[in-house]
Amino acid sequence: MSHKKFEDVPFAFFTVSKDGKVKYANFQAELLMDEMSAFGIRRFGEFLLGKINGDNLVFKTPRGTYGIKVINSRKDYEFFVIALDEFNQPLGDIMDISSLQHEIKNPLTVIDGTAQIIAAKAKNEYIEKCAGIIQKESGRIKSILGNIHMLSEMTVTFDEVDLESFINELRDSIKIVYSKIEVRFRVLRNLTVIRADREKLFMALSNILKNACEAQGEGDIEVEVSIDPTIKYMDKEMDRACSMLRIVISDSGPGMDEQVMERLFTPFFTTKNRGTGLGLIIAKEAIDKHHGRIEVNSVKGKGTDFLVYIPSRIHPASGRQN
Numbered sequence: 152m153s154h155k156k157f158e159d160v161p162f163a164f165f166t167v168s169k170d171g172k173v174k175y176a177n178f179q180a181e182l183l184m185d186e187m188s189a190f191g192i193r194r195f196g197e198f199l200l201g202k203i204n205g206d207n208l209v210f211k212t213p214r215g216t217y218g219i220k221v222i223n224s225r226k227d228y229e230f231f232v233i234a235l236d237e238f239n240q241p242l243g244d245i246m247d248i249s250s251l252q253h254e255i256k257n258p259l260t261v262i263d264g265t266a267q268i269i270a271a272k273a274k275n276e277y278i279e280k281c282a283g284i285i286q287k288e289s290g291r292i293k294s295i296l297g298n299i300h301m302l303s304e305m306t307v308t309f310d311e312v313d314l315e316s317f318i319n320e321l322r323d324s325i326k327i328v329y330s331k332i333e334v335r336f337r338v339l340r341n342l343t344v345i346r347a348d349r350e351k352l353f354m355a356l357s358n359i360l361k362n363a364c365e366a367q368g369e370g371d372i373e374v375e376v377s378i379d380p381t382i383k384y385m386d387k388e389m390d391r392a393c394s395m396l397r398i399v400i401s402d403s404g405p406g407m408d409e410q411v412m413e414r415l416f417t418p419f420f421t422t423k424n425r426g427t428g429l430g431l432i433i434a435k436e437a438i439d440k441h442h443g444r445i446e447v448n449s450v451k452g453k454g455t456d457f458l459v460y461i462p463s464r465i466h467p468a469s470g471r472q473n
């Protein structure tokens with residue numbers, strides 16, 4: 152069967168042999184495989200077969216939700232993998248996040264206030280403890296709402312960011328919470344200034360660093376900041392191709408298995424008792440807005456590297472760096 156007619160269709164099309172090898176992938180399929188390999192799923196054919204054999208025909212990536220459709224399984228398996236548009240819409244287009252937030256916050260404030268009164272008037276420790284739990288959990292809901300709101304309305308404003316003060320602030324903010332961790336930054340290529348949205352980049356790196364600290368518990372976490380000259384970004388504003396700034400955050404925690412890697416950027420996915428499962432989604436949204444990307448390499452039992460790339464948009468004429 153000729154696959155030429157599938158070359159430019161707006162969905163991913165694959166032919167996969169029964170032993171899990173991808174025999175044909177159209178343009179959209181290549182994009183999808185690139186996206187998945189950034190999350191450690193390099194044998195995409197085997198991944199698809201696993202889904203089909205487990206009768207699990209829907210999977211998610213940070214870009215959207217995909218449905219798998221088998222269109223021919225006589226000699227080879229042939230798959231449609233089609234993006235389900237309704238799932239791909241930004242959350243903000245489906246519902247008005249601000250009003251939803253408002254509707255939930257109002258009763259939450261009442262719950263929190265009432266719990267405070269109960270705690271103040273409690274005649275025994277147990278009641279006081281229960282009221283404390285209600286307050287803590289309603290605080291958690293508030294922070295989830297805040298994160299969802301931020302995700303739905305994230306905008307970036309680029310400015311020149313002094314790298315040294317940025318790094319110091321990041322290191323200090325981590326140290327306050329994770330006192331047994333030392334974050335060691337290594338800055339290569341004489342970088343002194345980067346162009347970014349300071350607050351959003353801080354938030355992204357801070358979320359990744361927090362995960363590294365929580366995974367490792369104590370000791371050193373390495374962060375290397377450099378320029379990757381091999382990857383270029385076409386900066387239309389500056390009308391030139393620029394290199395990518397690369398920030399690698401390495402921990403020697405327990406690493407992740409494939410099941411966790413697969414769901415890493417799924418909203419609310421967490422393996423932690425008190426996690427919201429939004430940290431990495433926020434990091435990804437912030438880096439996407441910088442026209443960058445995040446890659447993850449993890450080895451179970453050894454540790455994890457998060458690689459953050461953003462275009463290095465400082466003009467060489469500024470005399471500072473590329």
Ligand SMILES: Nc1ncnc2c1ncn2[C@@H]1O[C@H](COP(=O)(O)OP(=O)(O)OP(=O)(O)O)[C@@H](O)[C@H]1O
Nearest residue numbers: 362363366406421422423426427428429430431455
């Ligand atoms: N460096 C890491 N090492 C091991 N597992 C990690 C690492 N980073 C992320 N993970 C896994 O990815 C999951 C999702 O991370 P994410 O930051 O999105 O949410 P969370 O950390 O669980 O919650 P929150 O960020 O709200 O505290 C984590 O629960 C953890 O299982």
Ligand SMILES: [Mg+2]
Nearest residue numbers: 358362430431
């Ligand atoms: Mg986290």
